[in-house]
Every structure is written in structure tokens, then in C-alpha cells.
Amino acid sequence: MRTIKLAVCLAVCVSLVTGPAAAQSDPADAIGTPEVVGKLFKCREIADPDERLACFDREVAVVYAAQESRELVIADREQVAEAKRGLFGLKLPNIKLFGGGDDDDDKVNELTATLTSARRLDNGRFIFELEDGARWIQTEDSPGRKRFKAGDTIVIKRAALGSFKARVNDKSAGRVRRLN
Structure with missing residues (x-):
């Protein structure tokens, strides 16, 4: 909402x-x-x-x-x-809003939040729900067997070519994409 x-x-x-x-x-x-x-x-x-x-x-x-x-x-x-x-993470039109743009000094490049849930899908990837209601999904498999849960800290950073990488409790969660 x-x-x-x-x-x-x-x-x-x-x-x-x-x-x-x-x-x-x-x-x-x-x-x-x-x-x-x-x-x-x-x-x-x-x-x-x-x-x-x-x-x-x-x-x-x-x-x-x-x-x-x-x-x-x-x-x-x-x-x-x-x-x-x-x-952060939503695909929006390329506009200079709030005085911003590609050269925006205040551009958000990283997000730190608390997970309210982490649900494993049938393909082994996770959907992460953050405290603000934003939902992110893994877009690639992450190495090793990981367990993520509510209360964990997630850090999502901008990566190459408009992608995003996530870490949960300092464990790599791989590339992610925002769902909502």
C-alpha cells in the first residue's frame, strides 16, 4: 500500500x-x-x-x-x-524527478531492510518480503544451501546493467529483481 x-x-x-x-x-x-x-x-x-x-x-x-x-x-x-x-528497484520512466537523474548525488544505490518473510519457491529460489511491503525475487541460483527467515537483515545493491545483488545476514543471496 x-x-x-x-x-x-x-x-x-x-x-x-x-x-x-x-x-x-x-x-x-x-x-x-x-x-x-x-x-x-x-x-x-x-x-x-x-x-x-x-x-x-x-x-x-x-x-x-x-x-x-x-x-x-x-x-x-x-x-x-x-x-x-x-x-528503489522499480522500473520507472527515465525522468528527472525530485531534481534527480543519472547524475543525481542523492540517488539510492543501496537498501538495507529487515525481512518480514523469505519463502522458498519450487525452483529453490526465494521471494523476500521487506518491512515496507516491497517484494524481491532471486533471479539466479545462489551457491550453497541457504536459509533465510523473517528478522534477517537484507542489503540490496545496484549492480551492472540495471541489475541488483542481495546479501542476507552477510550471505550472498545472488541477483534479485523487485516484484512490486
């Missing part, structure tokens, strides 16, 4: 980032400032103090209404980091 909420937040943010504000020449718009916020920023340019204050009052009310109606989602760094962590 949490992943679905994060995906909805992602969709809302994408619609805001790719909106009409992206076509404007203001430097703030180069990072995808939503139009409603851009209008608020433009109030700074008004020389007359009374007109500037009236502009700020008017535009803040519009921003507030947009946030209340969920047309605008405002997130701090911590919320963005949580969203990135929740989306």
Missing part, C-alpha cells in the same frame, strides 16, 4: 514538473517549478511595497489552495529520500 502511495505521489510530482512552467525562462523554472509557485516567486519583482504585499497575499492563497486540493505536493528532502527509497 505504501508503494502505491509513493507511486501516486510520483505521478503528481511528474505532472507538476512537466507542466507549463518548464517552458519559461526563469532559472527557477529550469528545475521544474510549478506555475502556481512561479507566480508567487514573480511577486518579488514588484517594486511598490503595497502591490508586492498584495501579490504575495494573493499568490500564497493560491499555493495554499493548490496544496489543500493535492494539485501541488510540497516535499522536504527527508520525504524525497523516503520516496526514493520506497521506489
Whole structure:
């Protein structure tokens, strides 16, 4: 359920980032400032103090209404980091969301979590369920006979060519793929 909420937040943010504000020449718009916020920023340019204050009052009310109606989602760094962590491993469109992209310094490259379950399939591979509800499946056999269980610590790292490798309690679990 949490992943679905994060995906909805992602969709809302994408619609805001790719909106009409992206076509404007203001430097703030180069990072995808939503139009409603851009209008608020433009109030700074008004020389007359009374007109500037009236502009700020008017535009803040519009921003507030947009946030209340969920047309605008405002997130701090911590919320963005949580969203990135929740989306780790999912195949998403290649977009610059939350100021990110391939050159994103805050890109999540590793995830450490606690297993809520580890179920062995008929083919001997495991499905791992993490505490946040994310499910990962082994995509290759791991050497040796392994036993994984709820409460174990799993570390999933980005690997070559968009793949992921997992370790459970410092034992190799091989390559994995996110299911949800």
C-alpha cells in the first residue's frame, strides 16, 4: 500500500514538473517549478511595497489552495529520500524527478531492510518480503544451501546493467529483481 502511495505521489510530482512552467525562462523554472509557485516567486519583482504585499497575499492563497486540493505536493528532502527509497528497484520512466537523474548525488544505490518473510519457491529460489511491503525475487541460483527467515537483515545493491545483488545476514543471496 505504501508503494502505491509513493507511486501516486510520483505521478503528481511528474505532472507538476512537466507542466507549463518548464517552458519559461526563469532559472527557477529550469528545475521544474510549478506555475502556481512561479507566480508567487514573480511577486518579488514588484517594486511598490503595497502591490508586492498584495501579490504575495494573493499568490500564497493560491499555493495554499493548490496544496489543500493535492494539485501541488510540497516535499522536504527527508520525504524525497523516503520516496526514493520506497521506489528503489522499480522500473520507472527515465525522468528527472525530485531534481534527480543519472547524475543525481542523492540517488539510492543501496537498501538495507529487515525481512518480514523469505519463502522458498519450487525452483529453490526465494521471494523476500521487506518491512515496507516491497517484494524481491532471486533471479539466479545462489551457491550453497541457504536459509533465510523473517528478522534477517537484507542489503540490496545496484549492480551492472540495471541489475541488483542481495546479501542476507552477510550471505550472498545472488541477483534479485523487485516484484512490486
